[in-house]
Amino acid sequence: MKRILYSSLSGMALLLSTTCLYAQDQDLLKELGTDSVKKEYVKNAFKSSRVIHSHSMEFIGKGVLDVRILHRFGTVNHGVKDLFGLDEANMRFGFDYGLGKNLTVGIGRSNVNKELDGFVKYRPVQQSTGPGSIPFSVVLITGMSVRTQEFPEPKDVYKFQHRLAFWQEVIIGRKFSEAFSLQLNPIFLHRNLVPNATDDNNTWALGVGGRIKLTRRTAFVVDYTPVLAGRQPGTKDPLAMGFDIETGGHVFQLHFTNATGMNERAFLTTTTDDFWKGEIRFGFNLSRVFTIKKKK
Known part of the structure; x- marks a missing residue:
């Protein structure tokens, strides 16, 4: 008991x-x-929606208009006679708008070839922490361009579709820390018209973009896009490196590059300068955002 x-x-x-x-x-x-067990999305992998000339994995947000002014000057290796390239200027003016948190559309116009371009950018996967976290982001982009410059003679052999080019792109990126982000972006480009009959209409490339944060408002960025197949004869791989400087609603990107083109068709198939031989152009991207539709 x-x-x-x-x-x-x-x-x-x-x-x-x-x-x-x-x-x-x-x-x-x-x-x-x-909050200790709440899922959190990772933001600010890059300061801008572009690395330099390539798209980044960042988005501008719903109801936000991003007005973008891009300049590429002449090569600096000509020296003082053309003020280290500043006498020459190529420009793109564009508007990007956030239809949603993960959806952006944009249009732009470049003075080179008098070219119009547009894109749709969508993020099905965003890097996150916490329960059910995902260690990387995935972004899908589709775009096209229209060359409005007059065709050479005889003009009657050309049709409107000869002005068009199309590209599809996937970005896979990760913010490894507050100081370092890296992304890969395979690109497929199709041109309806190529300069010579022996040239390839299809081009494949693999972009690499990186960011190293230096201070709270500045960062060093690199944008490199080697062409893997379908290279336009005589062209080089586009490379750019420079600095992001954030000043309130503005983001300045000051950089050096061998590319003059400012959309995917242009910088993949028209970059003829060799960065490592000093054929480098100074350029800048200016981004100014405006909140058009406020959150409810």
């Missing part, structure tokens, strides 16, 4: 102690709050 009573008392004590520990754990969880 004593053994049964002792066993019963021991079981009750164990049950009470377990209940107390469970209650204490619940109290601790309440004190920590729900």
Whole structure:
């Protein structure tokens, strides 16, 4: 009888102690709050929606208009006679608009070839932390360009579709830390018209973009897009490196590059300068955002 009573008392004590520990754990969880286990999306992998000339994995946000002015000057290796390339200027003027948190559309016009371009950018996967976290972001982009410059003679052999080029792009990127982000972006480009009959209409490339944060408002960025197949004869791989400088609603990108083109068709198939031989152009991108539709 004593053994049964002792066993019963021991079981009750164990049950009470377990209940107390469970209650204490619940109290601790309440004190920590729900934020400690909340899923958080990773932001600000790049300061801008572009690395330099390539798209980045960043988005501008719903209801936000990004007005973009891009300049590429002449090569600096000509020296003082053309003010290190500043006498020559190529320009693109564009508007990007956030239809949603993960959806952006944009249009632009470049003075080179008098070219119009547009794109749709969508993010099905965003890097996150916490429960069900995803270690990287995935972004899909489709775009096209229209060359409005007059065709050479005889003009009657050309049709409107000869002005068109199309590209599809996938960005896979990760913000590894507050100081470092890296992305890969394979690109497929199709041109309806190429300069010579022996040239390839299809071009495949693999872009690499990186960012190293230097201070709270500045970062060093690199944008490199080697062509893997379908290279336009005589062209080089576009490379750009420079600095992002954030000043309130503006983001300045000051950089050096061998590319004059400012959309995918242009910088993949018209870059003829060799960066490593000093055929480098100074350029800048200016981004100014405006909130058109405020959050409710």
